[in-house]
Amino acid sequence: MFFIYQIILTFLLILSPIIIFLRILKNKEDKKRYIEKFSFPSKKRKDGKLIWFHGASVGELLSVIPIIKIYEKKKSIDQILVTSSTLSSSKVFEKYNFKKTIHQFYPIDHFIFTNRFLKFWKPDVALFIDSEIWPSMFKNLKSRKIPLVLLNARFTKKTFDRWIKIKRFFKSVLENVTIAYPQNLETRNYLKKMKINNIKLIGNIKFAENNNIFNDKLNESLNSELVKRKIWVASSTHKNEEVFCAKSHLELKKKIKNLITIIIPRHVHRSKEIKKSIEKLGLNVEIHSSNKKNLKNTDIYLVDTFGETKKFHKIASTVFLGGSIINRGGQNPLEAARYGAKILHGTNTDNFKDVYKLLKSLKVSRIVYTPNQLASSITFKKNKNIGIKIKKIGDKVLKKTIKELDNLIINEFKKT
Numbered sequence: 001m002f003f004i005y006q007i008i009l010t011f012l013l014i015l016s017p018i019i020i021f022l023r024i025l026k027n028k029e030d031k032k033r034y035i036e037k038f039s040f041p042s043k044k045r046k047d048g049k050l051i052w053f054h055g056a057s058v059g060e061l062l063s064v065i066p067i068i069k070i071y072e073k074k075k076s077i078d079q080i081l082v083t084s085s086t087l088s089s090s091k092v093f094e095k096y097n098f099k100k101t102i103h104q105f106y107p108i109d110h111f112i113f114t115n116r117f118l119k120f121w122k123p124d125v126a127l128f129i130d131s132e133i134w135p136s137m138f139k140n141l142k143s144r145k146i147p148l149v150l151l152n153a154r155f156t157k158k159t160f161d162r163w164i165k166i167k168r169f170f171k172s173v174l175e176n177v178t179i180a181y182p183q184n185l186e187t188r189n190y191l192k193k194m195k196i197n198n199i200k201l202i203g204n205i206k207f208a209e210n211n212n213i214f215n216d217k218l219n220e221s222l223n224s225e226l227v228k229r230k231i232w233v234a235s236s237t238h239k240n241e242e243v244f245c246a247k248s249h250l251e252l253k254k255k256i257k258n259l260i261t262i263i264i265p266r267h268v269h270r271s272k273e274i275k276k277s278i279e280k281l282g283l284n285v286e287i288h289s290s291n292k293k294n295l296k297n298t299d300i301y302l303v304d305t306f307g308e309t310k311k312f313h314k315i316a317s318t319v320f321l322g323g324s325i326i327n328r329g330g331q332n333p334l335e336a337a338r339y340g341a342k343i344l345h346g347t348n349t350d351n352f353k354d355v356y357k358l359l360k361s362l363k364v365s366r367i368v369y370t371p372n373q374l375a376s377s378i379t380f381k382k383n384k385n386i387g388i389k390i391k392k393i394g395d396k397v398l399k400k401t402i403k404e405l406d407n408l409i410i411n412e413f414k415k416t
Contacts, residue, residue, distance in 0.1 A: 001166060001168065001169035001172075002135060002136075002139070002169070002172070005135055005136075005169075006110065006111060006136065009108065009109065009110045009136075010110065013108070013110065016108075020034050026269060027087070027269040028086075028087055028267075028269065029087060030087055030090060030105070033090070033105060034105070036104050036105040036107070037105045037106070037107055037108055037113075038107065038108065038113055039107045039112075039113040039114075039116035039117040039120070041104060041120055041121075042104065043102045043104060045079070045120060045121055045122065046078050046079040047078065048078025048079065049076060049077050049078050049079075049124050049413055050077075050078065050079045050080070050081055050121065050122065050123050050124055051071065051077055051079075051080055051081070051123065051124060051125045051127070051409060052080075052081040052082075052083070052121065052123035052125065052126045052127065053067075053068070053080070053081070053082050053083070053127045053129065053151075054082075054083045054084070054106055054126070054127070054128050054129065054132055055082075055083075055084055055089075055128075055129035055130060055132065056084060056085050056086070056089075056129075056130065056131075056132055057084055057085065057086040057088060057089045058084075058086070058088050058089045058092050059130075059206075059331070059332050060084070060089075060129040060130045060132070061082065061084050061089045061092060061093060062092070062210055063129060063130075063152060063205050063206045063208075063210075064082075064127075064129060064151070064205070065096070065210045066205070066208040066209065066210055066398055067205070067208075067398070067401065067402065067405070068080055068082070068098065068101055070402055071100075072098055072099060072100050072101060076409075076410070076413060077100065077409075078100070079100055079101075079102070080098070080100050080101040080102070081101075081102060081104065081121055081123065082101060082102070082103050082104075083103070083104050083105065083106040084103070084105070084106060085105065085106045088267070088268070088306055090103055090105065091306035091307060092306055092307040094307075095307050107137075109134045109135065109136045109137055110136060111136050111139075111140070114134075114136045114137045114140045115140060117137075118137075118140055118141070118144060118146070123146055124146070124147075124409070124412055124413065125146070125147050125149065125408065125409055125412055126141055126146055126147070126148050126149065127149045127151045127405075128148065128149065128150055128151065129151050129152055130152055130153065130154050130183075131153070131154045131155060131156075131159055133163075133173060133174075135169075135173045138173050138176040138177070139173075139176060141176060142176040147178040147179075147408065147412055148176055148177050148178050149177075149178060149179055149180075149181070149405075149408065150177055150179070150180040150181065150182075151181050151205070151401075151405075152181060152182075152183045152204060152205045152206065153180050153181060153182045153183060153187050153191070154182070154183050154184070154187050154351070155186070155187045155190045155191070156186070156329060156350045156351060156353070157186075157350065158329070158350060160190045167194075170194065171194050171195065174191070174194050174196050175196075177196065177198070178198065178408075179198045179199075179200065179408065180196060180198065180199045180200075181199075181200055181201070181202055181401070181404065182199060182201055183203070183204040183205070183206070183354070184204065184353070184354040185201070185354075186353065186354070188201055200404065202397065202400040202401055202404060203393075203396070203397035203400060203401075204354065204355065204397060205397055205398065205401055206332055206334055206355070207334060207355075207390060207393045207394035207397050208394040208395070208397055208398040208401075209338060209391055209394050209395075210335075216310050216311055216314070217311060217314075218311050218312075218315065221293055223315075225293070225294070225295045226260065226295070226315065228258065229258045229259065229260045229295070230256050230258055230259050230260070230380050231259075231260045231261070231262055231315065231316065231317075231380075232261060232262070232316060232317065232318040232319070232320070232378050232380070233261075233262045233263075233264065233312050233313065233316040233318070233319045233320070233336070233341075234261065234262070234263045234264065234319075234320045234322065235264045235309060235312070235313065235319050235320065235321055235322060235331070235336060236264065236265075236266045236309070236321060236322040236323060236331035236332075237263060237264070237265050237266060237320075237322035237323075238265075238266055238267075238322050238323050238326050238328055239270070239326070240325070240326060241322045241323075241325050241326060242263055242265065242274045242277065242278060243277055243278065243281070244325055244371055244374070245261060245263060245320060245371070245374070246261070246263075246278045246281050246283055246299075246300060247281065247371035248261075248371040248372070248374040248375040248378075249261040249283065249299060249300065249375075250281060250283070250371075251371060251372050251375035251376075252375040252378060253299070259299070260295065260298055260299070260300075260301055261299065261300050261301070262300075262301045262303065262312050262316070263278075263300055263301070263302050263303065264303040264308075264309050264312060265302075265303075265304075265322075266322060266323065266331070268303070268304045268305065268306060271287065271302055271304035274302060275287065275302060278300050278302075283299040283300055284297050284298055284299045284300070285298075285299065285300045285301075285302055286298040286300070286301050286302065287302050287304050288301065288302060288303040288304055288305055288308070289304050289305055309335070310335060313335050313336045313339050313341065314339050316336065316339070316341050317340070317341055317342065317379055317380045317381055317382045318341055318342045318344060318377075318378045318379050318380070319333070319336035319341040319342070319343055319344070320344045320345065320368075320374060321333045321336070321343060321344070321345045323348070323351075324345040324346035324347065324348045324349050325346035325348070326346075326348065327348050328348060328351075329348055329349065329350045329351035329352075330345060330346075330348055330349035330350065330351050330352050330356070331351070331352075332351075332352055332355070333345065333352065333355060333356065333359060333365065334355060334390060337359055337364060337365075337386055337387070337390055338386075338387045338390045338391065339382070339384075339387055340382035340383045340384040340385075340386055340387050341364075341382065341383075342364055342365075342366070342377075342378075342379050342383065343356075343359055343364055343365040343366070344365070344366055344367075344368050344374060344377050344378070345365065345366075345367060345368070346367065346368065346369070347367055347369070362386055362389065364383060364386050
């Protein structure tokens with residue numbers, strides 16, 4: 001099966017120039033750094049001990065920032081490599097001014113590129129975050145005797161059902177894992193079904209607070225405009241969800257005259273398309289990057305820049321989380337909840353089932369089915385006590401995680 005997998009990737013490589021070109025045109029690929037995906041590094045490997053974190057995109061990258069901040073201060077670690085697959089995640093990483101930590105794009109999972117990647121970077125430990133499973137890289141790590149950690153591992157039923165169709169292959173891939181730290185009981189049970197023995201449940205690191213080391217406040221002129229208005233935020237929205245939220249704005253506007261709905265799409269390259277679709281409803285849309293001073297006639301404020309979501313979560317009393325009306329499994333609500341916002345979402349939240357279960361028990365989240373129901377559920381008053389409870393959970397999980405990783409990394413360093 002592994003051979004067939006590599007054959008399929010080889011065929012895709014023939015088409016890769018066309019695929020990359022189209023992605024650059026759509027602003028989904030870095031036109032200079034895309035070569036990193038073919039294992040041509042743009043940074044240097046320092047001498048000494050290197051630990052490597054890999055996560056697919058923004059959410060996974062942000063979840064390990066608290067860990068990276070701690071390891072930046074450890075003298076035993078000389079360099080930290082972070083890889084991800086998306087342009088948006090690289091843009092977010094640029095906002096951090098780390099001394100030891102660098103970012104590269106994750107290579108294509110073909111044996112040629114994974115070999116080249118590991119030969120150059122020579123990580124002492126590899127930590128794969130969330131649901132990242134890459135057969136070629138895992139096989140290569142095992143053959144080089146590099147410990148492979150599944151950190152904050154997550155499998156939903158949908159993901160597991162897809163993998164179980166090729167059970168023998170899936171099991172052979174997971175056998176390369178040194179230790180798995182599942183983020184919930186569901187994932188632990190799926191790993192046990194695959195006869196993975198070295199599993200330890202320490203909690204979900206996404207509860208840990210990521211205090212930015214860069215400015216996370218809105219500029220004064222924008223903030224002074226927004227404090228005059230009643231605002232709510234629709235965050236990490238996907239196609240069709242922006243119109244869903246705009247219809248809620250129309251409904252809410254009948255009762256509240258000084259209303260602004262802030263929409264932060266998951267993929268900001270869609271901003272022009274979103275603007276056009278909302279304007280068809282007769283609403284005035286202002287783009288964040290335009291830096292307009294006066295928002296007097298603005299209905300929808302559309303955030304079209306990377307890495308600014310937290311600034312808007314901090315001022316919102318209600319946040320609708322996208323990827324939940326459409327079938328995408330939902331987005332992480334913890335940051336918004338941490339700032340005392342009421343969380344609204346659709347029915348599709350399988351990616352964060354345990355998180356939404358907790359928020360529901362704390363009575364801060366609610367499922368909505370229609371734009372009218374979303375409009376009627378919006379509040380303009382924060383609940384800061386919820387943030388304190390989430391912070392306590394996050395501090396506990398982070399402490400456990402660092403203790404576990406310290407033992408693993410220190411033991412590994414002793415061997416070399």
